[in-house]
Amino acid sequence: MQQTFYKYQGTGNDFVMIDNRQQTFDKNNTKLVASLCDRRFGIGADGLILLENHDNLDFKMVYYNADGNQSSMCGNGGRCLVAFANQLGVIKNKAVFEAIDGLHHAAINGDIVKLQMQNVDVIENHRQHVFLDTGSPHHVQFENQIEDFDIKTKGAKIRYGAPYNKAGSNVNFVKKISSTEFRVRTYERGVEDETLSCGTGVTAVALAMHYIGETEKNLITLHTQGGDLQVSFNAENGAYNNVWLIGPAKLVFQGKI
């Protein structure tokens, strides 16, 4: 049976979207997911997302990295899924859905999708980096030569090294532009390369920069390779709530597999 797929992107972080409300997709087929995400032999994407029915909420998000494995939360993917649900008529401009890290509220206005992220109350401030989990694990460190830097090699070394080892972490390199603007490049676990943008990654950078005193603002613009995102939050004694990831999410094309 042929299956319709949709390709979405959020600041260049791109995803294959499948409406799996009828449970027609072969969910445990890692090779199939990886082959659909392959940029030469497949559709090409950083990840694949299933939109599924939920008993009490608008829908459920099931996220796979480009390597074909289910993974932790994807912020840009969540924003793209909200745009997809809106396009399908599953929601009308507002959503509450379940992802692997819990419940998410979201709102869509034109191309702009606002996604509420999980509260963060544990942030590790190490000598050379900050580590936190914003739904996915993120290592954050400064890099002044950020424009001219081998993200893939340097990112992989950190991602596979101690203390992360096989389970790994996403790795974000940051340059401060001002107290409201930071430049970010991200090496993504499960893609095992730089992606043009990472939603949980820029969220981690915004909270980390506030936590270590690089900013006192609570609305931060993050410049990624694929465009600009914003993160807003409330800070209370080193803990963060009411965290929102804001930016564009767009349909690129659709087809049949």
Ligand SMILES: N[C@@H](CCC[C@H](N)C(=O)O)C(=O)O
């Ligand atoms: N692109 C993502 C992050 C996806 C999850 C990540 N690759 C992992 O396995 O931790 C985002 O926008 O948040």
